[in-house]
Amino acid sequence: MRLLTHNMLSSNIKGVANGFPFRIDVEKVVEKKVDFNAGFLRNIFPKVEWKAFVDAARTMGYPELPEEADSSLLDSDEFLTKFHHGLLELHLEEGALICPETGRRFPVNKGIPNMLLHEDEV
Incomplete structure (x- = not known):
């Protein structure tokens, strides 16, 4: 599961008001090479909840992302490379x-x- 997916999931258990972001319990992380697409990264950036993304990346052993980010960083190849690696x-x-x-x-x-719920959680 990519961190892109994690960043868009929330708990839909009945009665849950604060179901985002999921905490991650890591047993195994793998890296899978993905073609770099700067246009995609620039378009998805505003949709990413940054703090949740950074916390998840650090949980998965990737501390290379800045604590805070804004759209001015999208002109930096170094930032885009780190963002790409963590997200995809x-x-x-x-x-x-x-x-x-x-x-x-x-x-x-x-x-x-x-993400299947038990009968009493629906």
Whole structure:
């Protein structure tokens, strides 16, 4: 699961008011090479919740991103390279996503998060 995906997921358990961002419990991280596309990165940047992204990247062992970022950084090749790597090339292969409000764990196996809810959570 890429951090791009993580940044767009939130808990939809019934009654949860604060389901974003999921905390990440890492068992295995893999890096998968992805073609660099600066245009995509510039277009997706405003949609990324930066603090959640940086915290998730650090949890996955990638401390290279700045604490804060604004659109002025999109002219920097160095920033775009780091942003690209964190957003698209780091994958949570095994672990769990944890709801910040309830603590409910959603397993991630072979890079796929299982977000199915139990009957009482719907």
